[in-house]
Amino acid sequence: MFIETIKTDGLAHLSYLVGDQEEAVVIDPRRDTRVYEQLAGEHGCRIRAIFETHRNEDFISGAPVLAKRTGATVYHGPNPEGEVAYARILDDDFSIQLGRLRLDVLTTPGHTDDSISIVLYDTEADNSIPTAVFTGDALFIGDVGRTDFYPDRAEEVAGLLHDSLETLVALGDHVLVYPAHGAGSVCGGGLSDREFSSIGHERLTNPALRLLGDRDAFIAHKTSEQHYMPPYFKLMEQRNLDGQAPVLQQELPALSMQQLSELNDCSWVDVRGTECFSGQHLGGTLSLPIGMIAAYAGWLLDPEKSLVLLAENEAQANTAYAHFYRLGFDNVRGYWKLNTNQWTIERGQVNQLQHITAAALASALQDGSETQILDVRKLDEWQDTGVISGAYTAYLGQLSSKLGGLRSDRPVVTVCGSGTRAVVAASLLKRQGFDQVKVLWGGMQAWQQSYSTEPYTD
Amino acid sequence: MFIETIKTDGLAHLSYLVGDQEEAVVIDPRRDTRVYEQLAGEHGCRIRAIFETHRNEDFISGAPVLAKRTGATVYHGPNPEGEVAYARILDDDFSIQLGRLRLDVLTTPGHTDDSISIVLYDTEADNSIPTAVFTGDALFIGDVGRTDFYPDRAEEVAGLLHDSLETLVALGDHVLVYPAHGAGSVCGGGLSDREFSSIGHERLTNPALRLLGDRDAFIAHKTSEQHYMPPYFKLMEQRNLDGQAPVLQQELPALSMQQLSELNDCSWVDVRGTECFSGQHLGGTLSLPIGMIAAYAGWLLDPEKSLVLLAENEAQANTAYAHFYRLGFDNVRGYWKLNTNQWTIERGQVNQLQHITAAALASALQDGSETQILDVRKLDEWQDTGVISGAYTAYLGQLSSKLGGLRSDRPVVTVCGSGTRAVVAASLLKRQGFDQVKVLWGGMQAWQQSYSTEPYTD
Missing domain, CATH: 3.40.250.10 (Rhodanese-like domain)
Structure with a gap:
């Protein structure tokens, strides 16, 4: 019986492989899904089901890709914005058994209408005492989900989240908490960088949970929050309904300087650390180091325009490429291993900051x-x-x-x-x-x- | 703020690297300690302190080696069997701060007289609400520590463990539990193979904890248990007091068949899987596959006699060697990459089972x-x-x-x-x-x- 946490930097996203004996499920897979298959293999498990705790807006779900590769069924919560083309819709009665482990679904709307939590029971220990809960974007460690995605229903959805959190707290202090995001996520403000907690610890220390029981105060607190939402979110939300044709990640081509020059209709993105960019960079390029892609690409780049990456080396280019792939930027044409000396000699001036x-x-x-x-x-x-x-x-x-x-x-x-x-x-x-x-x-x-x-x- | 769990197969041993910002501690290091240094490096931390939750009897503590390599101070609980040559003795008042994280010591005797637990506080969340506890061999997931190490004081130490467990339960249901062993350990019988739990989940489901409050029933339960204790335990206990000169793990020499033959005063141990041993093996060799070394080497091998290993390949030999090293078998002379065809041709008969x-x-x-x-x-x-x-x-x-x-x-x-x-x-x-x-x-x-x-x- 195991829980493997897969942490994705940039998105500050936490996904999980949960299993027992020879079966496993994946909760909230990211789009580059090999890691789940590898870990399942190490545990001798097949991936039988995939859960989405809600319609993600900050990254492209890996569920369609992973389902295609493994044959697993995708499950999604009730009341999505539209038809989730690749998933079955479940409800509060849903339950699945994997070896000695049982997963029950709790609907926990508020962050989105389709938000669910997944409660884990170790039936060998006890059939009715929950052990852990995967809370999606409803409850984080140190914060709760943002509720600003439905501006016309701001108070209503804040109230829904309040009630969902009461449901989660009622599971009991002893229940371990596994949220979908850690510190640095755009999906909440006050997330702790601690990655272990329990319902009781959150009840006692999470500032938002201290407001439980006073529904109006909770609503007032949530509706006074200020969050930023890049316009690109809407595009990802839509893609997480239709699933598109699942696009597998391709090899990123290395470009010559000549090939690079011919791609002048693309956005040139310099993914090196900002110290390197300051030292020397090509004119007209956008600095966007890897750790900032998840938070800012959706703001700063035109999704209709192809990208080329300028990187120190192949490994850095591929890491950056993975970050873009997770967001659904499928139009990365290649990378140039940046050589400012060569550029200076053959093309002219480079810049300093x-x-x-x-x-x-x-x-x-x-x-x-x-x-x-x-x-x-x-x-x-x-x-x-x-x-x-x-x-x-x-x-x-x-x-x-x-x-x-x-x-x-x-x-x-x-x-x-x-x-x-x-x-x-x-x-x-x-x-x-x-x-x-x-x-x-x-x-x-x-x-x-x-x-x-x-x-x-x- | 992080907890890294280092799981050591064979021993079913769990050790921990715990840290925040630029400092970390190691709890119950195994003897091959590079893993702690590597992980600390990845977190950008220096290892400042090492805790032993008790005097280990089932493996050689890595504390002296790790202290020598890192300069960290080793801390050990009060009332050890004798002077712990390499450690400072602490008590219930001991506390250490690492960034925003505080570790307080609780003495929890019973399994051994010197057993301690270590309570973790995330002081950023709250200064007085505990978050997690490292329970050593006092409390496991699904079981509690064995109390048969002091046959003359069987009831007394079982009672001490009862009281220690009450102290742990009083920390609160919400506190996460990190024990020193998982399923398969010789240090307990009914350990779960689940590796995540909380005080509350143990209080509700751990059969031994259900007896808390009825001290006599708990003592009767513990003193009726049957455990095996290899004679080799006594040797490891002694070595975990004197610390010896910390022996670093050496490269394991590959032997030729000729060199092997000259080592006929050694115990020849075949560490391949038992299927391979059944298929073909050399006469007079002991089959002891890697997964069984921790549990049976202390019974089946003479610690005074040198060992040579028969293995399928170098990787397998080195894994087996690490298992022997953790137990303090420092007399492994080398390995032969077993080739039964060569042996048959040059030396004569091999055997089947x-x-x-x-x-x-x-x-x-x-x-x-x-x-x-x-x-x-x-x-x-x-x-x-x-x-x-x-x-x-x-x-x-x-x-x-x-x-x-x-x-x-x-x-x-x-x-x-x-x-x-x-x-x-x-x-x-x-x-x-x-x-x-x-x-x-x-x-x-x-x-x-x-x-x-x-x-x-x-």
Whole structure:
């Protein structure tokens, strides 16, 4: 009897292979599914069923691909947005036995209408005492699911989540909790980076669960939350209904510099670390390091346009490619193993990105220069720490549509938490014709060590 | 904040790397310790401390080796059998902080006098609500620790364990449980093969915990248990006090057939699967497949005598070698990649082991033959299923000293649960001069499908 946790970085996504004796199920598979088949093989199990705890909006479900490869049946909760072409719809009565292990379904709507949780019983220990629960995006460790996907029904769905959480808490303090996301996910704000918990520990320490029993207070709390939702989510939601023809991940072609040059109708994405990008990069490229693909590709890239990747090496290119594949970007044409020396010799100029220390920035601001500060963090960060006096604020995901407030003929310093997102922002600005762009080294963490901020006002 | 579980097959031993931010501790390291250093490196942590939840008797602690390699301090519970040369003794007040994570010590004697449990707090979630507990050999999933190590104080230590378990249960239902052993360990009988549980789930389903509150009933239950203890345990206990000079694991030399022949003062141990041994093996060798080394090497091998291993290939030899190293068998001289064809051509005869079906055995017994049945399982198995009528019973570990009841000039059929231990027993008998030895195919599981047993009587 085993639970294998498969953690997918970037998405901060947790999926599970659960089994006993010779059968297993997969809960919320990601789109590159070989890992589940490999682990099932190691346990001597066949994958018999696949559960989706809800219609995912932040990645393309691997269920259609995995079902095609293994013959497993896909199960999805009731009340989806539309027909889930590749799945059977189940309800609260659904139960499945694998060896000595039984999985019962609990409908737990709120995050989405079709959200379910899956309760695990070790029937050898006891037939009616639950052991663990897979909570999808209803209950996380340290937070609960966001409820902003139905703006017209905001209070109703927050109330539904409240009731679902009460159902989960009623399972008992002793029940282990296995959620679908960990810290860093776009699906919640206050997720802990601890990956082990129980219903009781959440009941006692999860701030949102402390509101249980006061339904109105819970609804007020949830409807006051601010979340960002990239426009790309809608596309993934739709694809997670129709399932498309399951696209298997292809080999990513390595490109020559000549081939790269011929792909000038594509978006060129530099997936190296931001330090490398700052050091040398090709003009007109977007910096999007691997760890930021899941959160920002859906904002910053046109899904209709093909991509080419600029990477340090094949391994890095393939890792980035996997991150794009999980989001459904099936239009990656290849990668170039970036060689700025070769480019300089054969094609001409490459670019550097200038950084500036907090001290130099403070000094520049005191001198009354024309320097514009662009803070690309999120609303909750602006609220938590305040902002540098006079800063222009625009969330990185929405930056392209908010550049109107900045003058491209004057200096801009991009600012974020520690200096990574600010590089991405700078690469965007330079593509938009800003030519005096610098990045604050160490971001607000460096700034606040010596300099003050002012409260953020909307 | 992370807990990494390191599972060591054979010993069915669970050790843990626990850490946050840049510091980690190891709980109950095994003797081949590289895995802890590798995992700590992946988490960007240094190993700051090592805990032994008790003086181990079933394997050599890795604490002295790991301390030497990393500079970490070793902590051991109070009241050890003697001075633990390499450790500091701690008590109930001991606490250590790693990033946002705090570990508090609870003394939980009973299995041994020096047993401790370690309670984990995620202080970011809450400073006083425990999250998880590392229970050593006090509490397992589905069972509790054995209490037969102090025969003169059997009732006293069973009572101590009762009280320790009450202390653990008082932590709260929501607390996750991380024990030092899983199913298959010699340190308990009824361990579940499930590897996830909570205090509450154990309180509700663990048969031993159901006796809590009735101290006398608990003591009566524990003192009625039957456990086997190989004589080798005493040696390991002593070595886990003095720590010896920490012996690092050396490369295992590959031997030529010529070199092998010159090592005829050694015990030759065939570590291949029992099917291979049955097919062809060298005369005078002991069959001891890898999965049985932890449980039986301490019974069947003379610790004063050097070993050579006969294996299918280098990988198998090295895995077997690691299992011996964990037990403190530091006298493995090398391995021969077994080639029975070469042996036959250059040295002469190799041997096969005959198997017999349940039907053929039943028929032979009906004919009133002189066939002797040797059942090498354990007491609880004899009691659970009964035995074949007329079977001679001797636990495999104690077989060498119990052969007096069998005639070596008559046929013997060795019997176990499913047919593996019976091969080991047969190899022992053949070394002792029994020349008409067969193995019951499929063991008692096959026998019971068609034939009856009779109750076991002492």
